[in-house]
Structures are given as C-alpha cells and as structure tokens.
Amino acid sequence: MTAFAEPLVLPERRGPAGRLSDFFWKHPHLLLTVMLAPPLLWLGVVYLGSLFALLLQSFFSIDDFSGLINYEFTLATYRQLLSETNLDIILRTVTMAATVTLASAVIAFPIAYYAARYAQGKWKVLFYLGVMLPLWSSYLVKIYAWKLILAKEGILTWIFEKLHLLWLLDGWLSLPVVGGNSLSVSYTGTFIVFVYVWLPFMILPIQAALERVPGNLIEASSDLGGTPAQTFRHVLFPLALPGIVAGSIFTFSLTLGDYIIPQIVGSSRLFIGQAVYAQQGTAGNIPLAAAFTVVPIVIMGAYLFVAKRMGAFDAL
C-alpha cells in the first residue's frame, strides 16, 4: 500500500460506485435509511399492516342473512366471543397451555441443570445437539411419530400389555375428562404431544439461566447446612425462575395458537386455534375469527408484561 505518500485529504473517488460510497460517508443518516427501508417496508407495512387490518375486522360484524361483512364499528362480535361455548373454548385452551407449561418446566429442569452444571466437553455438545435436533426437526413429523405411538394398536399399548399394566391404561382412559376411546383421541394424548413438541423451547432458556449460577453458591448453601431440597428451594429455583418464565412464554404462546396438534391427536372439542381456523374457513366469519385471535394476543401481552418485570428477557 502506498497510502502513506498520499495527501491527508484524499481526492474525491471516481466512478459511480466511488461517488455513491463518498456520498453515503458524508450522509450516514441516508445510508441508514437506505439500509432500513427494505426490511421496514416488508415487516412494518406488509406484516404489521395485515395484522392491524385483521384486528380492525374484529370490530366489524357479519350479516346473518347475507353472510357478508358489515363494515360498521360494533362490539357485537366481541359479545359473540363472550358467549358460553366460546368462553368454554378459551378456558379449555388456557388450562391446557398452563398444564403443558408446568409439565414442560418439570421435565426440562433436570436436563437443563445437568447440561449447565455437570456436562463437560463432549457431553456438553451432546446435550446441546440433543436438544437442538428435536427442536428443529419437522413439527409434523413429530406429531406423526406420536400418532404412531398413541394409536390403539401402537407401541404404548404394546408396552403396557407386556408389563401386564393394561388395566392401568384402561382405567386412565375411562376417567371422565382426560380419558377417551384411545390415547390418540383423548386430552391426555393432546397434552403429551404438546409437551413433547414444545419441551426444547423450555430447556434452552432454563439452561441459559442456570449457566450463570456459580457452582460455589450451591456449595455455600450446603456448607451452611442446607439440605438438597432447601438448596433447591432457596437458591437454585429463584435463580432459575427468569429462565423458566422465559421458556413458559414459548410453551404458553405456542399452545394458545396451535390448531394442528389438537386436530390430529385429541377429542373433537375445539381449542382457540381450531376455532379461528373454522371461523375463517368453513364458517366464513372473519370478524369472529379476528376477535378470537385477539384472545392470545391479549393474554400474551399481559404475560410478557409480567415476564419483563421478573427479568425473564435477560435469560433469552
């Protein structure tokens, strides 16, 4: 490079690219605008625009006779949303989301804790990929796998039979709410598949939170006479809580909006996602479908607000 011999202030660059480069150097704000315009147009206009248009539709109503949308501001659709059957759907979905979240947290914790505190080197990689591969492998294939497992003639029945525990399975299936003809058409089946599919989303943030807990904190607790249960209750759990809350954002939100899992594995009673799908498709009632989508948005909005206060976003 001969840059040293050149004058301090370089001459203007030549050629269109050079001039453009100089121009942007002198006007950094313009460069920023040019860089941000395409993604913002895409996300801000196309995506947010569609989202607002959808929400706006929830304030319209559908004409009972013609089936056309009546473009006048009304709260009638929301009144319809709060009818008994629809409230039932909402309650069922929220209950499912809450139990799925709890169960995922319980199953995820030991995996995350082991990976964060004990796994070293090769094992760390193994744990990481062991969570990552199921997370990214095909959603439908995962559901399909459970359809194979939960089928009446499938592997689970076979295992129960070999263990001579078939009476236990039948007993569970004869219970009122959680039971059904077979596991693949019961709430229990829906619940298991939800937990399975969203579990990796819970493991990763808990692990991230636990990685930051210094090992000597646990040792200090036991040095001071804390039993393992006390150490967990007073040291480990409070420090892992932001991670658990962060993970629960995913499990909760994903369960609230899913319509494919309950359709394939589950009873015929609807969840929010299925209601949205049915309203916009066969029923053609876009306003009510839009009003239904407001439910998860409001619930998640409130949830995120609380989560932020608990510091969950630092664990993401």
Place this chain on the structure above:
Amino acid sequence: MRSDRLNRSPMGLKIAAAAGLAFLHLPILLIFLYAFTTEEKSYQFPPPGLTAQWFAVAWNRPDVWAALTLSVKVAAIATSVALVLGTLCAAAVSQTRFFGRETISLLVILPIALPGIITGIALRSAFSMADIPFSFWTIVLGHATFCIVVVYNNAVARFRRISGSLIEASMDLGADGFQTFRHIILPNIGTALLAGGMLAFALSFDEVIVTTFTAGQQSTLPIWMLEELIRPRQRPVTNVVAMVVVLVTFLPILGAYYLTRDGDQIAGAGK
C-alpha cells in the same frame, strides 16, 4: 476448590436428565422403524415384518415429488429474501445508534413470537382485501416474513463481535464503503449468514401453519403430510416421507451448529 463428591452429579438427576433426552429422541427413532414395516392398514406395533419396498413406491410417486420441489423452491426464495432483509436490518441495528432501535428488534421477532395462526390469518385476510390471488409468491411472502428473524439473530450476534476499528482501518487505508463490505465485513459475517440461511431454509421447509393460510391449491411437502395426517390414505408412503424429512432437516441444523459453534451466541437458540 471443589471437592470431588460435590462435582459428581446425583444419581437421580442423571436418570431424570437421561430420561428427558430419551423422551425427546425415541419418538423420532420410531419413525425409522415404521418406514420399513410391511403393515399398510394400521400403525401396528411391533411391525409384522420388515421390507424396503416402500422406498421404491415413494420414489415413484409424482405427487410427493411435486410437493418436494415446491417446498424446496419456496424455501430457497424465502431464504434469499430473508438473507438480504435480515442482514440489512442487523447491520443497521448493530452498527449505528438511532431512535427506535429496540422497536425494530421487537418488530423482527414479532412474526415468530405471535402464534403462527395469527400471522397466517392476518396475511390471508390482507391478500383477500387487496384482491391478490393465492400463488407461489403468496407462500414465499409468508415464509420470508418469519425467516427474517433467524438470519437477523445470527447476523446481529456476529456483527457484535466485529470490532469497529477493523472497519475504520479499512476506510483509513482508502477502501470505499463497497470494498469494505466486500473484503472486511462479508468474510467476517459469512459463516453466520450461511448458518442463518440454513436455519431459515429448514424453518421454511418445515412450516405448515402459515402455509395453510397463504397457499391456494398448491401443496408443499408439509401440507401434503398434513393431509395424510388428517386422512391417512397411504400410510407406508407417509412413513418413508417422514423419515426422509427427518434426515434432510438434520443436515442444515448440524451444519449451522458447526459454523457457529465458536460464537457466544448459539445459532437458532431464538427460533
């Protein structure tokens, strides 16, 4: 100093962690077994016999090939769009300070933070309001929207690690903005973009919820599978396709892992 006893994990924890990992992996492995079963009318376990004939049957199915081709095309174009938009966004957010930076991060994450059904139905009703017929391009538009975030996450993490003085040095030595991008920035973010692109491809290739709303009569591979799940007609072919999909999606994920493993930010952690 840690004592040896404390450094060893309790047996109960070990078992719980191992059981959890087994819970995550055994169902996927079961699909591999079912791809070879001779049973075609039910999901009977254990399989009455093993055969490789379904691979030949699936290979000769034009509808499977058509769905696969469409999925690959959509994923390729959506990934390219996401790569450009995601990189631009990441560069702007990480290299400069401006009003509303936080809002942009939120905006990018929104399409995957909200349940897919909301993104899907919002786009669908927007298309119908604007009288846009459903086509290949409406599918791409939906996919690109939520693929941006994957590229963005990977690129932002890498941009944070490029020191600003490197760019200044390049400019001081007389390189113009394009040369700096070509010779300094691109080699530095290349692997992160490749990893982000692979994950975006995997995400698009697998996406079904948004696709059901933005596709007309066309069927991508996930849509084909969904139809088989709701009304099983050719169980053996579905088993084979499911197994192939598992194998095909594992490759980009492993690739993305090896490309970004040195980084502090883990690729795909924010799916």
